[in-house]
Amino acid sequence: MRKLKEVLRLKWACGLSHRQISRAIGISVGAISAYAARASAAGLDWSAVEPLADDELEIRLELPAETTAPTRRVEPDYAAMHRDLRRKSVTLQLLWEE
Numbered sequence: 001m002r003k004l005k006e007v008l009r010l011k012w013a014c015g016l017s018h019r020q021i022s023r024a025i026g027i028s029v030g031a032i033s034a035y036a037a038r039a040s041a042a043g044l045d046w047s048a049v050e051p052l053a054d055d056e057l058e059i060r061l062e063l064p065a066e067t068t069a070p071t072r073r074v075e076p077d078y079a080a081m082h083r084d085l086r087r088k089s090v091t092l093q094l095l096w097e098e
Contacts, residue, residue, distance in 0.1 A: 003027060007035050007052055012046035038063070
């Protein structure tokens with residue numbers, strides 16, 4: 001979930017720095033800078049942003065839609081790993097490198 005409106009409120013209404021906002025909300029300074037730059041380029045200020053809904057604000061700023069990409073990580077065969085670890089001179093490091 002985006003915290004776009006909260007970022008803009010803290011920046012414009014409260015006058016916090018990007019680092020302070022980052023610590024308060026838990027998103028990167030780069031994301032905060034990007035949100036603020038897009039809002040400024042769109043000619044928005046806090047009085048224009050406050051009445052907008054989150055979806056409408058995202059459309060106005062032309063933000064890309066958030067997508068949750070499925071993870072393509074393959075789980076290791078733990079049973080085979082345990083069998084291999086019983087062999088002499090096989091370590092976790094060796095299995096990891098394989």
